[in-house]
Amino acid sequence: MTDLYIARGPRLAARVLASETVILKADDSGLYVLNEVGTLLWGAADGTTPLATIVERVICPQFDVDEASALQDATEFVRELGSHNILSVSDRPMTGPDTAPPAEEAAR
Amino acid sequence: MGLNSKPPGRLAGPGSWPYTPRVIVSPALDVVVDVGDLAVRFITTDAHLAELLQQRYAGFLNSSATSVYEFEVSIVPSGHLNVDADLDVRIVDGCWSLERGDFRAGWNPRTRRGWIQQTVNPYSADSVLRIVHTLLLAPRGGFLLHAASGVRAGRASVFTGPSGMGKTTIARLAPGDVTLLSDEISYVRKVDDAYVAFGTPFAGELGASGEPVSAPVAGIYQLAWGDRHHLERLGTSDAVRALMKNILFFVDDTELAGQLLQTACDVAASVPVYRLTFAPDTAVWDTVA
Numbered sequence: 001m002t003d004l005y006i007a008r009g010p011r012l013a014a015r016v017l018a019s020e021t022v023i024l025k026a027d028d029s030g031l032y033v034l035n036e037v038g039t040l041l042w043g044a045a046d047g048t049t050p051l052a053t054i055v056e057r058v059i060c061p062q063f064d065v066d067e068a069s070a071l072q073d074a075t076e077f078v079r080e081l082g083s084h085n086i087l088s089v090s091d092r093p094m095t096g097p098d099t100a101p102p103a104e105e106a107a108r
Numbered sequence: 109m110g111l112n113s114k115p116p117g118r119l120a121g122p123g124s125w126p127y128t129p130r131v132i133v134s135p136a137l138d139v140v141v142d143v144g145d146l147a148v149r150f151i152t153t154d155a156h157l158a159e160l161l162q163q164r165y166a167g168f169l170n171s172s173a174t175s176v177y178e179f180e181v182s183i184v185p186s187g188h189l190n191v192d193a194d195l196d197v198r199i200v201d202g203c204w205s206l207e208r209g210d211f212r213a214g215w216n217p218r219t220r221r222g223w224i225q226q227t228v229n230p231y232s233a234d235s236v237l238r239i240v241h242t243l244l245l246a247p248r249g250g251f252l253l254h255a256a257s258g259v260r261a262g263r264a265s266v267f268t269g270p271s272g273m274g275k276t277t278i279a280r281l282a283p284g285d286v287t288l289l290s291d292e293i294s295y296v297r298k299v300d301d302a303y304v305a306f307g308t309p310f311a312g313e314l315g316a317s318g319e320p321v322s323a324p325v326a327g328i329y330q331l332a333w334g335d336r337h338h339l340e341r342l343g344t345s346d347a348v349r350a351l352m353k354n355i356l357f358f359v360d361d362t363e364l365a366g367q368l369l370q371t372a373c374d375v376a377a378s379v380p381v382y383r384l385t386f387a388p389d390t391a392v393w394d395t396v397a
Contacts, residue, residue, distance in 0.1 A: 013366035015373045020345045022373065024352060026365040031352045033345045 006054075006078050007047030007088045014042070023086055032086055037063070041074060045087055047094035051078060140173055141165045141237060144295045144306040144322075146244050147173035150224075150233055152181040157228050164230035167320050168309045177240050179215065181224045181233065186210075195235065197359045204243075204359075206236065217243060238293065238310060239358050246367040249374065250297025252356040255328075257294040257305050257318075258286040264305035264323040265396050266294050267384070268354045269331035274386065276313040278331065281390045290318040293356070296325060296375070303379050327380050329396055334385035337395040347381035348372045 008014075014023045019036040021043075034042055037059060044054040055071045063070070082089035137158035139150045147170055152158055162169060195208040204222070206213040211232035215222025226232035242252050255268035256275040260283075267278045279291035289295070289305055292312025296305050303325045307318035330342070330350040342350060351372040357365070375381075386392040 011360070011362045013362060013369045015348075015369050017344045017348065017373055017376075022345060022348050022352075022369065024365045024369045026360045026362040028360070029352075029357050029365075031349055033349060 002091050003050040003052060004075065004078065005047055005049070005090050005093050006041070006045040006051055006082075007090075007094045008042070008045050009081075009085045009088055012086065016043075025085070027085075030084070032081075032084065037073075038077060038081075041077065042087075047088070051075065138171065139165070139169065140171050140175055141168050141309070142170035142173045142320075143168055143237070143241060143308055144245070144250070144297060146241065147175045148237055148240055149175035149178045150181050151178060152183075154181070154183045154228065157181060157183060157226075157230075160228070160230040161233060164234065165309050165317075167317055168307075176244060177215070177220045177222070179213070179222045179224050179233070179236065181226065183228055184225045186227045197239070199359060199361060204239075206239065208232070208235065211235070215240070234310070238356065241295070242356050242358060243364070245295075245297050246364050246371070248297050249303075249371050250295070251351075251368055251371055252308075252310075253294045253296060253351070254292070254354040254356065255294035256291045256312075257289040258282050259289060259305070259321060259323040260286045260393070262323055263326035264289065265393075266296065266305055266325055266328045267331050268294070268328060268350065270354065273331040274333060274388075275331065277388050278386075278392065279312075279314055281388065281392060283390055283393055286393060287319050287321055288316075289321070291316070298371075298374075303375055325375075325379050327382060327396060328375070329382050329384035332383060332385045333387075335387050336385070337387060337392050338385040339395055340383045340385075342376075342381045342383055344373075344376045347376035350381060350383075351375060 011026045012023055014021055019039060021034040021039040023032040040058050044058050051074055052071055055074050056067055059070050060067055078087050078089050081087040136151050136153055139158055139161040140147050150161055198205045203214060203216045210229060211224055211226035213224040213236050224236055245251050253268055255266045256279040257264055257266040267275055269275060276291050279288055282288055289307040291314040293308055293310035294305055295308045296303055304322050305325050306322040307320045309317040311317055355368055
């Protein structure tokens with residue numbers, strides 16, 4: 001399977017509430033709430049770490065799931081968020097201002 | 109009769125008598141509207157508009173307040189505006205631009221000064237006022253919310269929901285000891301460490317302003333129709349969702365969105381937010397207050 005790279009989309013405001021993440025799209029005021037697993041993926045979406053590595057290092061140690069299943073679920077999840085422009089999904093590493101964590105989260 | 113024959117100081121012909129130089133000056137009229145302890149000053153030379161605004165915002169006028177925003181309002185004939193235009197809000201080079209069928213407006217958030225060109229009506233300034241307050245409130249930990257609200261025994265209850273979910277009904281059902289803050293647009297902001305609801309002049313179907321009072325928010329209720337009264341406390345993320353769906357938000361600005369989301373999260377963490385299923389009878393107020 002080709003490596004996927006994920007980065008946070010532009011023009012979003014996000015806040016972590018306990019184990020969930022609330023994301024507001026400035027463009028259309030769309031509101032999205034990520035559950036605990038989604039929050040972990042969101043937190044690790046740095047544009048440079050392969051999704052498979054994120055799953056292996058971040059997801060699998062915390063949940064009773066095999067890597068193949070977790071990667072499949074994660075891939076579907078990031079593609080769905082990608083369709084809403086919440087995540088940028090690419091088969092190449094991404095760099096640039098849009099891939100940096102929002103300042104308010106980076107400060108936490 | 110030659111000019112030389114004019115009596116000194118008198119004008120020949122059918123002019124005014126005695127002759128005095130005159131200039132007609134339209135005095136600038138101030139209307140200072142104070143909502144949530146944040147005053148916005150409208151300056152106009154049109155006495156009719158000033159009177160309309162004074163009537164519209166009776167109870168919220170405070171000529172001695174220091175204004176945090178000032179708008180010069182000029183009147184233009186309706187033919188100068190695109191009367192069919194929907195509200196269009198833009199930010200260009202940091203300055204706000206608004207246009208709707210009945211008005212154009214612009215302002216600079218840095219100088220806090222702006223202008224409005226409108227027909228003679230009290231509603232154009234009202235639209236500007238609502239949007240300006242969303243901007244004033246965002247960095248102050250506050251927001252305007254699609255909600256009815258009222259004060260009972262010194263505590264405010266805020267009932268939020270989109271059109272058709274019962275805001276006006278809740279306001280109509282308010283017992284006599286409830287002071288209504290609004291039947292349509294509620295005003296919430298942080299004062300010291302507490303979230304406080306303020307009365308607003310932004311009326312909904314009841315067509316009446318709220319009262320210019322304030323009280324700490326005891327609870328926020330997401331409205332849903334039902335055949336009996338039922339109260340369910342929402343978890344934090346559901347509470348944030350309920351708030352964000354109903355916070356007035358006029359423009360796709362990431363910084364503003366971040367401020368509002370932060371405030372919604374803070375409110376959800378510090379004020380109980382419920383889903384209130386209710387039937388239209390006055391006992392609903394005893395369920396919440």
